[in-house]
Each structure stands twice: as C-alpha cells, then as structure tokens.
Amino acid sequence: MGMRRFLVVVSLSLASAASACEADPPQDPTVPRPKSGDWLARHEALNARVRQGHVDLIFLGDSITAGWENEGKDVWDTHFAPLHAVNLGIGGDRTQNVLWRLDNGNIAGIRPKLAVVMIGTNNSDRNTPEEIAAGVTAIVRKLRQKLLTTRVLLLGIFPRGANNDDPRRQVNAATNAIIANLDDGNMITYLDIGPEFVAI
Template structure:
C-alpha cells in the first residue's frame, strides 16, 4: 500500500513540475486544426530532402515567415541560397515548442552546416501572448539543443520581426521585449545576434501594409530586402 501511495505521489509531483514549466520549453507537435494535415507530412518531406541533399551548408529554421522562402521568397531563394546548399525548415504556425519537437525528431540530424539562421517567437506572442521571458527561454532551449545537435555550426539569431502598425501595438511591444532579452545570447563565437527590423519600418517606426500586408508576414518583395540585409553576416559566417 505504501508503495502505491509513493508512486501516486511521485506521479502528481511530476505533473506539478511540468505544469509549472512554460509551454514554450515543452516540445510538442503542432495541433492547430488548420495545420495538422500538413505539418507532420512536411516534417517527413524535409527529412527526406535533407537525406537527398549531398551536402547542407546553410539552414533556415523558424515559423511561417521562414516557411515562405518556399513560396513568396522562392525566386530569391533559388538565386541566393540554393547555390549555398541551403535547407529551409520553417513551418507555419510554429512556436518555440514545435521547433524543439522537430529538432528532437531528426530535423537537423546527420548534417553539419556552416550556418543556421534562426528566427522564432512571434507565434508565442500572437497565439498565446506568452510572457517575453517565456518566449526567450524557449529560444534559449532551442539554442542549447542546436549546440548538442550541431556543435560545429554557427547560429545567426535574428531579432523577431516587427508586427503591428506602430510601436504602441501590444504585440509589437512583446516582440521588442523578447528581442531585448535574446540579444544577450550573442557571444560572437557560436551565436551571432542580428536585428534587421529597421529595414521594414519607416523613420517613425511604423510598419506599412506595403511591406507586410497583414502587418506580420513580409510581402513577396520583402524577401529580397531580408536577404540583402543579412547578406554581409551570412557571407562572413559561412567563410
């Protein structure tokens, strides 16, 4: 009887510890109704593509903004990144916990890229309005896991892109606070932080529909702007 009570006590203690952890650091599959039909198949497709590529030297990892290199940014990708043996593993709707799950399930296994470009967090902001500290912690866990999975790979950690029309937008403010934390992850050796958000904003810090129609996702022409903004850093880190 005492053993049964002990097992039950340990079970509830484990549940309590898990409940106290932010969702941002608990690896999980995508369960959004609009995404479940394609999310795992895309994961499998990317695993197969990774295996088919003779060499992977550059990886882009993130959410829908990164996912769109396969669509809106495809022309720029073919010109700039395909020749660099690049792999795009951005998934629409992903939060930090989804990236953690994908990394735990083979997303970068068996490759040794020179550089990985990471941007994640805006869905933590928009879907749940996670505390900036929780989102930043999720990003830290991703970086830690990448260090284990890709010990020789440099990481270009991008500031979470701006969202909302003005600096007063509540979700923009959360992203800004996340960036204020994650910029401290820069060590100049393995992790290199870069904030290019100014290229999307006007002189007053406003975001126009001409840049991001929904004030969240870059328009097609902005993928060239993005590529040009990170080009000096990408070139330097891939040497």
C-alpha cells in the first residue's frame, strides 16, 4: 500500500470514528437508553415473568441485584420467593438503562407492595455524583408515578475500591449523600447498608 493510499484510508477511518462519536454523545443518566444482545433478551425474559402476575415485591438494579439468582439464591428462595418477589436486576445497568426498562414492560400491569432499588455504581466511572443522583431520582419518581400504591426502599450505592481514597467510592458516597434526601418518611425510605460490608 502506497503512502498516499495509506493516508486516505487512515483519514476515512478517523472521519468514520468521529461520525460515530457524534452519533453517540455522552450518556445522560436521566435519559432512558436500552442496550442490545443478551441485555435485551434478559429484559424480555423479565417482562415475560412480570406478565405472569403474582408480583408483590420487586428488586430493581444492576449485577448486584441480579446476583440474588446466583450467589444469593438460597437466601432468595428462603426469604423473598415466598413473598412473590421478582428480581429485575440486569448486570452492567446504569440509571438510564433502568429508566428505559421501566417504560418498556418491566413494571407493566403489576402493583407490587414494595420496590427495592439500588442503582448507580456503573455510572460512577463517567458521571458526577449530581448527575447520578439525578438519574436515581428519575427512577424513584417514575416508580412513584407508575406504581401509585407501591412503597420504595432506596438502598445506598455500595462502596467501591479498596479504601476511601478510591475515586469511584468517593463518587458513590457523594451520590448517596444526595439521594438520601429522597426519603420522605412515607412512601420512600432510604437505607444505606454499605458500611456493613467494608472494614475501612
């Protein structure tokens, strides 16, 4: 390949990459956004379960929540399954993905007594605490709008990293300080159990 042709190919590649970046702007945690592939298959499976009914308790979140089906299965089967609980966790989810799911079937046609929510840690590598808190707030508000009689238990985002100096742990802690204010003493309760899982 001659130098001129090489430069043309590189230039076209860079132009294509730039166009792709322009078409995919930085993600806003408050703007609903789906994924594809296995994620969409999981989403559709959750919708199928919800359509079966008998849903009194939902857990909404990312891989931490989805983990109830794996490492936490024994606890789930003993304590939550008898309460007609449904696990609506999908690994890797950010607030914007959960918002999309809430608009696309995950809570359609059900009236659970309680929604347990933990989300936001996967936003901590690219969003500020204020932005993440806005996304969490949007989720809580959407739940309250769509599920008028459902109480919300909002869990603080778990700590990340080895210690308190970890930047993402600091982002999560700052986010928690904001979303704690969503507790209204009535339909929304905030609870931070993260400190129970760390020694430092």
